[in-house]
Amino acid sequence: MNDNTTPASGKVQIHDPFWSEYIRLVREVMVPYQWEALNDRVEGAEPSHAIRNFKIAAGREAGEFYGMVFQDSDVGKWLEAVAYLLETKRDSALEEIADGVIELLAEAQRDDGYVNTYFMLKEPGKEWTNLAECHELYCAGHLIEAATAYFRATGKRKLLDAVSRYADYIAAVFGAEPGKLQGYDGHQEIELALVKLFQVTGEEKYLELSRYFLDQRGQQPHYFEQEWKKRGRTLHFPQLSMVHDHLYSQSHLPVREQTTAEGHAVRLVYMCTAMADIALETKDAGLLEACRKLWDNIVNKRMYITGGIGSMEQGESFTADYDLPPDLAYAETCASVGLIFFARRMLELEHTSKYADVMERALYNTVISGMSLDGTKFFYVNPLEVYPEVLGKNKNYNHVKAVRQGWFTCACCPPNVARLIASLGDYIYSTSTEGDILYVELYIGGRTARIMNGISAVIEQISSYTSDGKVRLSVTPEQASEFTIALRMPDWCHEVQVSLNGQSRTHHAGNADGYIHLTRKWVSGDTLELQFAMPVTPMKGHPHIRQTFSKVALQRGPFVYCLEEADNGTRLYQLRLPQGNEYSLAEEAGFPEGIRTISVSGRRMLPEAGWGEELYSSGPPLKSREVQLKFIPYFAWANRGEGEMSVWIGEEQ
Incomplete structure (x- = not known):
């Protein structure tokens, strides 16, 4: 296969003075570095063993499982990042490596569709006995996300077919019907992944399975307590109380009744992302209202100024309204990635700029704080105040690091950053359901083609937004076409000069939705120039x-x-x-x-x-x-x- 730079239809080809370097780092440094880490070839870094676990499960090597119970998920997130990179620029060498990993995963998969190296190698026969702690459905979700992304990028079905078999097996195990397990995952992820599988395959059963897992959460009697008693009251993580602390896993109430952000921050925003997905796909007004309430509580009472969430190390969790200590902040990188997922889904449900404002805040601050400027070191935790002389001495700060690390025993954050930045083009624009409004969510330079009111239009953005607040948008429809371009008025900006083909106007606010709407019959050569005040x-x-x-x-x-x-x-x-x-x-x-x-x-x-x-x-x-x-x-x-x-x-x- 020859390398080329043709993006998939509707994808943004990013060319930006700030973000192009990050994407280059993901492509040339982070993804190769993480591949080495997954293969235990980074000197001085925590061993991963993730690829070797699959080799052992596939029968290619002898050995024992090593790592965290969710170690498989790192491979899924790495593959997903690779898929997004291939979607915007084909790379035969990288694709060959990914194809090899997919072949390995297919070899490790059981005949019934199940694939999880921890249980296959370390605790065979105990599958689905500890949903509260052992991340089986979480790992499955990350494989599904990788498969859907890889199919979209390459058209190859091998991994998609494998995860579809896995999802079918999960559907045979779980459900409200007699004889099935009436449980749900301890760490939400499968729910949003199943929606993606539905969107790619068109199979309604995957959407219904996602809805089942959401609806089952928080029902009484409490499933995690039941399975704990059934397996002899054993715990995998006794220090975390995952079974008995129902707030931790957002299983204290049915999801439609939850109004405050509780428990593990990553789990909460992954759950909210799936809730928004289901609300969008099924027009579920109850889920939408629950999403609004949880969003408002996070953003108005429990979020750091950097877009970090989760203020307590114990349980990596939310605490109380307005409890946001800078020095003790957990603010896990993954949690801000998840907050961006949630924000993006809320934009699809109701187009209000407040969602894009938070998306931008988390992206430009906590998410990219999670990686070093050279792309080889990472923060799991993102405090807002650090005094190195107390680190290692005061146990309250044991989670805080003054320098980024090469890798982690629990290495969820680096591949999460990689997959988000690799898919950044998906967050720049939105289109209204009717196809008559193009929303500019993020001011990031690049080029994309969109169908607006049935007419193909090329949008090119030249941006120095991060340095001086200047943005230039060129609009080139195939033929003259009327539609609206909606420009987000950032919450940090109180004045923007908007020039259309040289005619300038000052705006001090957007419409009620927070966007400046420009409706006209656009013709080739139309140009918008924006100057955001950046005091x-x-x-x-x-x-x-x-x-x-x-x-x-x-x-x-x-x-x-x-x-x-x-x-x-x-x-x-x-x-x-x-x-x-x-x-x-x-x-x-x-x-x-x-x-x-x-x-x-x-x-x-x-x-x-x-x-x-x-x-x-x-x-x-x-x-x-x-x-x-x-x-x-x-x-x-x-x-x-x-x-x-x-x-x-x-x-x-």
């Missing part, structure tokens, strides 16, 4: 967030900023930002093209001279001196060695 903006947290009260965080465009020790010295907590000072911008060597740092005059509170050895003293009032503060984009922290970091800084009145 540096001090942001405050809600007054009920006790940890950030009287503090501010700087934001410019989609980026949240932070202080780092490399620029500002140690004891960042001593720094203060006066109100009303002038900000200056500069580029930083080694940072992505066009990314600006922020400098501003601030103050450092000075310890009293001659304090001595006293731990506490009445002492004189604090003095201060003027210092120059330097802020960098949050996503870029920890790329210049280990040191302190803080998003929030005390505000001086």
Whole structure:
């Protein structure tokens, strides 16, 4: 097969000064690096054994299962990322490797369709006996997602046929009918994957199975308790209380009755993604209303300014409204990826810019913070404040790292980042159901062809959005055609100049849906030019967030900023930002093209001279001196060695 750069129909070919480098990193660094990691060939990194587990299950090698009970899922996510890369640029060498992995998976699959290396190798005969903890349906879901993506990218059915057999087997095991298991997964994932399988195959049974798993969750008597007693009260993860803590797995109530974001953050947003999928496919008003309530609780009361979610290490979970400690934040990279999945589905249900605003916030901050600028190191946890001297000493911070890691025993985050960035083109535009409105969700440079009101139109976006807020859109329909282009007004922007073929107008807000709607008969050569105002903006947290009260965080465009020790010295907590000072911008060597740092005059509170050895003293009032503060984009922290970091800084009145 010859390599080419022809994207699949409707796909965006990204050419962007900021994002093209990330996509190159995924293609040339992350996916190859993760392939090496999956094969245990990265020196000094945690072994994966994921590929070897499949080789043993397929009978190609002798040995024992190694790794976490969900180790198979890393292979599924890696394959899915590969599929998205192949969808926009064919690569015969990469496709050959992926085909080899698919052949291996097919060899490992049992005759009845089941495939899970943990149970096949380590606990044969105990399949489906510990749904609360052991991730069988989760792993199945990631294989299904990979299969649907690979089929769309290549047209090859081998993996799609294999996962269809697996899904058919699952449908034979689970259901409300007598003789079937009336359970559901501990870690949601199968639900959203089954919707994708339905969309590719057209088989309604997969949609119904997804709906069954959602509807069964939270019903009484509690299934996880029942299966725990049935298997002799044994636990796989005794430290996590997955069986008895029903909030942890969002099984405390039926999904339609849940109104607050509880438990494990990744599980919650994966569940919400599936709920939105089913609401869209079946017009289920009850599920849609539940999605709205859960969305509002996450975004308005339980989300960090960086788009991170999950504020507690124990259970990787949500806690209470407005409990958002910067230094103890868990904010798992996967959780923000899942939040983006949820946001994208909500946009399809009801086109309101608030969903795209959160999608952008999570993407530009927490998600890409999860990988180093060279694509070889990763954060699982994304705190908003770090003091390295307490790490390894105070167990409350055991989850926090001051530098990114090469790999993890539980390596869910790196392949999740890879698959999201590889599929980034799917998040840039949306089209109305009637095909008469093209929504611009993200201002990322690239080219795509869309059918608008029955006419093919090429949309080309040239963007320097991340550096100076400028965007240029060229519209080239095959023939003159009337439709609407809806431009999202970002929540961080209060003014945008929109020029249509040289005629300029200033907008201070969008329509009620948050978009600027431009309806006309578009002809070849029509051009839109946008200039978003990008001031540096001090942001405050809600007054009920006790940890950030009287503090501010700087934001410019989609980026949240932070202080780092490399620029500002140690004891960042001593720094203060006066109100009303002038900000200056500069580029930083080694940072992505066009990314600006922020400098501003601030103050450092000075310890009293001659304090001595006293731990506490009445002492004189604090003095201060003027210092120059330097802020960098949050996503870029920890790329210049280990040191302190803080998003929030005390505000001086």
